Amino acid sequence: MSQLFDSSFMKKIQQLTLNTKFTLDGTHAGNRKSRSKGVSVEFSDYREYVPGDDFRHIDWNAYGRFEKLFIKLFMEEREAPVTIFLDVSKSMDWGEPNKSIASRRLTAALSYISLSNFDKVSVACFDEQVRENCRNLRGKFSFHRITNLLENVTYTGSSNIQKAIENFQMQWNRGITVIISDFFSQGSFSQVLKYLKYNKQVIYICHILSPQEIHPEFTESIRLLDSETGEILDITLTPALLSSYSKALKQFEENIKKDCIKWGAYYFNFSSDTTIEEMVKEVTEG
Amino acid sequence: MILKYPLGLLALICVPVIIILYLLKQKRENYIISSLYLWQNALQDMVANAPWQKLKKNLLMFLQILAVILLALIFSDPYIKTGKHEDTDVIIVIDCSLSMQSTDIKPNRFEAAKNDAIKLVQSYKANTNFSVIVLKDTPQLLIHQVNDKNKVIQEIRNLQATDTAEDLEGTIELINTLLADKPEMHVNWFGDNNIEGIDFKNINYYSYNRNGANYAITLLSYRKMQNKEEITVLSRIANFSKQDAELDISLYTDGTFFDAKRLRINAGESQNLYWSGIPVTTSFLECKIDTEDILEKDNKASILLLENVTKKALLVTKKNIYLEKILRLIPNLEFYRTTLDEEFKASGYDLYIFDGDIPMLLPEDGHIIMFNPPENQLFSINGVSEYTEILNVEHNLFEDLKGDIKFNALKTNVFDLPQWANPIMRNNEGIVAFEGYVDRNRIMVFGFDLHETNLPVQPFFPVIITKAIQELLPSGNGIRGEPSFYAGDIVELSIDPKAEEVCIITPDGNRKLIAPPFPVTSFDETHKIGKYVLEQRLGDKTMQQEFIVNAPSEKEFISSMLNNGANNIQENNETGYTQKSFIGYSLKTILLCILLGILILEWWVYANGITI
Structure with a gap:
């Protein structure tokens, strides 16, 4: 067991699995059962036949008793495809506690919960493109593949979320997509949401920032180096600049949140020092 | 507005320094962060990698520049000069010494100073009391506490420049004496000398010195060479300017050109120049600097070579071998000896020496020395001291001797010092020797007989007697010493x-x-x-x-040279003089308050991140 996913972490997510629901419709009402009615073995209800219904679903016993055509409704049971996009650009490997740790643990936790719910899980690590992934995993026994992927992933380059997701070759079915990133990314975030929505995805946006990004702790005059681009910026930290930074951060979060509202995505904002329980609880309970 | 210390404006050098600091990026510590995205949004001013950045409108920078300008002004101690002088008691000092005749200011320093002094007097109120001090070899209080402006102006107008050196210390002493009575008196000093050491409370200094080139002959002397029929002349040439100079020097003997030499002298230094082969018959020597400068008067010096005039002396004594031997050794002195009798009558001598008795009627055609004289109508004897020690008092006779003179006498007369006399020697009871003028005759009286003292065996005896003869019989016709x-x-x-x-x-x-x-x-x-x-x-x-x-050039121009270093004097181009003025209302306090306000404002702007 690695340091990242030690036994303590595993115990926590097993505990979380018992207490949380992470379902397709996003309302957290049933154990990966959709409220949409369909073909399955579990009877749900009757309704009167209307032209166009599949006549194979007509309950002929009921017609015998009531002389009316009734259609049998069954609870539709399906595998919910859960796709988790994890940002592994260089900017994610920063902060104290490191954002990479928090983001990978959240990825692992959500994967485990989904696998426990018999969902089909895909994890894709991206920067400018999806670099590594494991697709369509089923059952808890597949969880080790995910942890292997997460433990061995390297953080390099800058991220382009739009390019990475749009170019990701997969068969999109109605399902859940989670994006875990700091969103210091190129490409249009709004286009990403639009693309996923078009592919009938319930979208969860997990925005992770480090405490140092939320409240910078520099000395007065420093030269800032961008970890991804190597770009340089000289600043003199004054109260005025700090105030301006806070405004910029707030605006940045607001913009993401607005896009989420617009496209019906769920937005969660975490600091990297947030515990895994709190993060999972927030994501699963909404 | 007048700046008391214009050097304070040097602080303005800090203004470009501040601008450069704003142009120059600070050296900073590198700090890797996840992304610059938020910071760029916050700053909105991307910077290039060049060491300089475009100068932006920065309120802090403007405030800092303003603060530095104010600081420079404060260092300069600015005053606002009032239109009319408010002082009621004023001292005007006008330098009339030789250097004021320099022509680096037109028509010359002295005339410019006089004109400005007159203008200044006119600018005072009608009831102002003026005292005018003339600065020359001996400071003179020309007028004292006069409130008639016309009279003061007339007196200043009538002033004449002298060729003398200035007595700065004496003048300061005189001013201090006047200030002791009225400390609030305002001193207005018109001159070209160094006033760095002068520290009066209220002083306006008007300096007339543009540091023009001046050269001078500061010494001219001669020596007759032994066993040679020629004279050697020494001349000392000084360069009182700030630049090295090559000078042409000429020597004239009895009005005729004798020789010329070229000499290179470093700034502020002097050099000796020797001239030889001058005929011994020469009676008048003149040395001239032919190179033009701001003051012509000190470019020449001259000396007279005295002819030997033989003087006659009569020694009236029974016998005095000591005096006789010395008198024979004195050059250019014809010496005769006689004794005193009842029919003594002598005339035609330049000096009479009476050893012991004196005649009833003293000769009137020559000076007189008396040894052990009896009481007479010229002086009275107070008593007689025996076995006594005789000491000198301060007198020209002893100026060539080092230390005190002491000798012993078996007996000596002690005198009541006559009103016309100055003491020469004394013992513990009173004056035993004196000299002075009685009408036209100079009389020197010693109260002891040389035979009754050990003076003749003292090494200083010949020096004292020779000096006494020279005092009474100078080598020239009436001038003591070199002419x-x-x-x-x-x-x-x-x-x-x-x-x-x-x-x-x-x-x-x-x-x-x-x-x-x-x-x-x-x-x-x-x-x-x-x-x-x-x-x-x-x-x-x-x-x-x-x-x-x-010309007393050496003494006069030492202070002038010192003044060359006094750079903190403000120049007035209109009138040609330089002025150091401490008058008016000081703006220092007001400027300090404004500076404080600006510093507070700067802090507030910084703390609140206000920009323009």
């Missing part, structure tokens, strides 16, 4: 006792009667450079002795 002086010097005279009238003819041809009344011992009006003549009329005979007054 060359500096302007402002006192000329010591030794007038012939037979003289009925004594005049001085000044270089500009004026005849000034200095005697009668007799006695006359000195002449101090040597304010002009040139050749003077001492004229003594003895009945039908007229005796003339020339003497030379040269």
Whole structure:
């Protein structure tokens, strides 16, 4: 067991699995059962036949008793495809506690919960493109593949979320997509949401920032180096600049949140020092 | 507005420094962060990698520049000059010394100073009391507490420049004396000298010195070479300017060109120049600098070579081998000896020496030395001291001797010092020797018999007697010592006792009667450079002795050279003078308050991140 996913972490997510629901419709009402009615073995209800219904679903016993055509409704049971996009650009490997740790643990936790719910899980690590992934995993026994992927992933380059997701070759079915990133990314975030929505995805946006990004702790005059681009910026930290930074951060979060509202995505904002329980609880309970 | 210390404006150098600091990026510590995205949004001013950035409108920078300008002004101690002078008591000091005749300011420094002083007097209120001090060899309080402006202006207008050196210390002392009575008096000083050491509370200093080139002959002397029929002349040439100079020097003997030399002298230094092969018959030497400068008067110096005039002395004694031996050794002295009897009557001698008795009627045609004289109508004897030690008092006789003179006497008379006399020697009971003028005769009295003292065996005996003879019989005709002086010097005279009238003819041809009344011992009006003549009329005979007054350049220009270093004097181009003024209302306090306000504002702008 690695340091990242030690036994303590595993115990926590097993505990979380018992207490949380992470379902397709996003309302957290049933154990990966959709409220949409369909073909399955579990009877749900009757309704009167209307032209166009599949006549194979007509309950002929009921017609015998009531002389009316009734259609049998069954609870539709399906595998919910859960796709988790994890940002592994260089900017994610920063902060104290490191954002990479928090983001990978959240990825692992959500994967485990989904696998426990018999969902089909895909994890894709991206920067400018999806670099590594494991697709369509089923059952808890597949969880080790995910942890292997997460433990061995390297953080390099800058991220382009739009390019990475749009170019990701997969068969999109109605399902859940989670994006875990700091969103210091190129490409249009709004286009990403639009693309996923078009592919009938319930979208969860997990925005992770480090405490140092939320409240910078520099000395007065420093030269800032961008970890991804190597770009340089000289600043003199004054109260005025700090105030301006806070405004910029707030605006940045607001913009993401607005896009989420617009496209019906769920937005969660975490600091990297947030515990895994709190993060999972927030994501699963909404 | 007047700046008391214009050097304070040097602080303005900080203004470009501040601008450069804003142009120059600070050296910063590198700090890797996840992304610059938020910071760029926050700053909105991307910077290039070049060491300089475009100067932006930065409120902090403007405030800092303003603060530095204010600081520079505060250092300069600015004053606002009021239109009309408010002082009620004013001292005006006008430098009339030689250097004020320099022409680096037109027409010359002195005239410019006078004109400005008159303008200043006119600018005062009607009830102002003026005192005017003339700065020259001896400071003179020309007028004291006069409130008639026209009279003050007239007195200043009538002032004449002298060729003398200035007595700065004496002038300061005089001003301090006036200030002791009225400390609030305002001093207005018009001059070209160094006033760095002057520390009056209220002073306006108007400086007339543009540091023009000046060269001078500061010494001219001669020596007759032994066993040679020629004279060697030494001249010392000084360069009082700030640049090295190559000068042409000429020597004239008895008005005729003798030789010329070229000399290179470093700035502020002087050099000796020797001239040899001058005929021994030469009586007048003149040395000239031919290179032009701002002051012509000190470019030449001259000396007279005295002819040897033989004097006659009569020793009246029974026997005094000590005196006889010394008198024989004195050059240019014809010495005769006689004894005193009842029919003693002598005349035609320049000096009479009575050893022991004196005649009933003292001769009137010569000076007199007496040894152990009896009481007479000229002085009285107070008593007799026996086995006594005799000491000298301060007198010219002893000026060539080091230390105190002491000798012992078996017996000596002690005198009541007559009113006309100055003491020479004393013992513990009183005065035992004295000298002075009685009418035209100079009389020197020693109260002891040389035979009853051990004075003749003392090494200083010949020096004292020779000096006494020289005092009474100077080598020239009436001038003691060499007949060359500096302007402002006192000329010591030794007038012939037979003289009925004594005049001085000044270089500009004026005849000034200095005697009668007799006695006359000195002449101090040597304010002009040139050749003077001492004229003594003895009945039908007229005796003339020339003497030379040269420029006191060395003394005069030392302070002028020092003044060259005084850079904190503000120059006024309109009137040609430089001014150091401490008058008016000081803006220092107001500027300090504004500066404080700006610093607070700067802090507030910084703390609140206000930008323009």
